[in-house]
Amino acid sequence: QYYWQVFITVQNSHKIELKNNKDIFDKNELKKFENLVGKISRAFTEKKEQIIPPNPPFDLTSLQTEAYRIHGITPARTLQIAQALYLAGLISYPRTSSQKLPDSINYREILKKLAEKYNVKQLIKREKPVEGKKTDPAHPSIYPTGESQILSGDDEKIYNLIVKRFLSLFCDDAIIDNKAIKLEIDGLSFSAKGMSIRKKAWMEIYPIKLTEKEIPDVNGEVKITDLRFEEKETQPPRRYTEASVISELEKKNLGTKATRANIIETLYDRNYIREKSIEATPLGISLIDTMEKYSP
Numbered sequence: 607q608y609y610w611q612v613f614i615t616v617q618n619s620h621k622i623e624l625k626n627n628k629d630i631f632d633k634n635e636l637k638k639f640e641n642l643v644g645k646i647s648r649a650f651t652e653k654k655e656q657i658i659p660p661n662p663p664f665d666l667t668s669l670q671t672e673a674y675r676i677h678g679i680t681p682a683r684t685l686q687i688a689q690a691l692y693l694a695g696l697i698s699y700p701r702t703s704s705q706k707l708p709d710s711i712n713y714r715e716i717l718k719k720l721a722e723k724y725n726v727k728q729l730i731k732r733e734k735p736v737e738g739k740k741t742d743p744a745h746p747s748i749y750p751t752g753e754s755q756i757l758s759g760d761d762e763k764i765y766n767l768i769v770k771r772f773l774s775l776f777c778d779d780a781i782i783d784n785k786a787i788k789l790e791i792d793g794l795s796f797s798a799k800g801m802s803i804r805k806k807a808w809m810e811i812y813p814i815k816l817t818e819k820e821i822p823d824v825n826g827e828v829k830i831t832d833l834r835f836e837e838k839e840t841q842p843p844r845r846y847t848e849a850s851v852i853s854e855l856e857k858k859n860l861g862t863k864a865t866r867a868n869i870i871e872t873l874y875d876r877n878y879i880r881e882k883s884i885e886a887t888p889l890g891i892s893l894i895d896t897m898e899k900y901s902p
Contacts, residue, residue: 607631607840612639614796615832616649616789620822624649624789624796629838639794642830647791651823656782660774660808662705662738663747666863667856669700669768674849676813677763681852681867687764688748695753697768701864702745705738707775716752717776723754726773726811735775770812777808782816787824845883 610633612626630636664672669688670681679687688700698711707713713735721727738747750769757765785800800821803809809816846854848870855866873879878890886894 609838609840610636611836611838612636613834613836614639614642614830616647616824616828617831618649618824618826618828620824621831622787622798622821622824623832624787624798627795627797636835638792639833639835642791642794643833645791645830646827647789647830648826649787649789649824649828651825652786652788654784654786655804656784658780658782658809660736660777660779660812661771662736662740663707663749663775664768664771665703665705665738665740665742665747666700667703667852667866668705669748669764670852670867671849672771673764673767674847676767677760679760679763681848682871683760684764685864685867687761688768690761691765691768694755696751696755696765698747698749698751699745700748702742702747703740703863704742704745704747705740706742706746707735707737707749708746711746711749713749713772716750717773719752720750720769720773721776724769724773724811729778729807729810730773730776731778731807732776735772737775767813774808774812777811778805780807780809781805785821785823787821789828791830845885847882847884851884 610630612630613623614626615621615623626639662668666685666688670684673679673684674681685700688697691697692700717730721730748768749772750765781804783802783804785802787798789796798821800819801816802818802820803816848867851870852866855861855869856863860866861869870879873890876889877887878893879885880887
């Protein structure tokens, strides 16, 4: 389905483009915007502080999804690497659903060693680490042991990801300044949004994608100097990736933390699914159709 986004340019001492807050699905509705150019309205800038704490410690699912997001490493490969790192004494047992770091693991000694090695001592501010809600009666969250050896390739990437996640738990919250310019005219609402990072804190250590966008403060009377329409088309829901399927299986309590990656690998091996952006194959689709018909 086609729809339109509407943009106006406003000017006082600054010049900036604002977007209409609603997408327009009926082309005839675009007429109500046509007389806006040349009109005067009032704009105001709204500022909000956003506090973002570090993400909780890794459990297996979050390690797998982050390894895929940051490095494109599949969940099965991530588990294989994590198991090898565990057997080498570099990380704790990876098949865990815990987001807790108990005192009993002596994380202060590990922190002291790794903060120095990774040259982030100045960022370590918390006495106790940030923790998540999930627990596992058998194992704590995934953490580095503080031991080291020379690694390369994907092994090094996974190990560094685990270390950086661990170190970030002891950093201050990040502070984001969100800014929005707002304007209303003839019953129509427009806005432009900006964002800047005031305090990076844990974001200096852990890889995160945040795009800063500077916008000026615009307050008081403005003149609308330009108008434009942008035609778009609605998109179907995104296909699953291996990482997002892993998360979905966990939510639906299908499989276990140790078997979910293997389940997905099996679907690929049997040619039921294909591609990184997962598609069901004709064989996979006919399998489901047959099962629904004969074994509902």
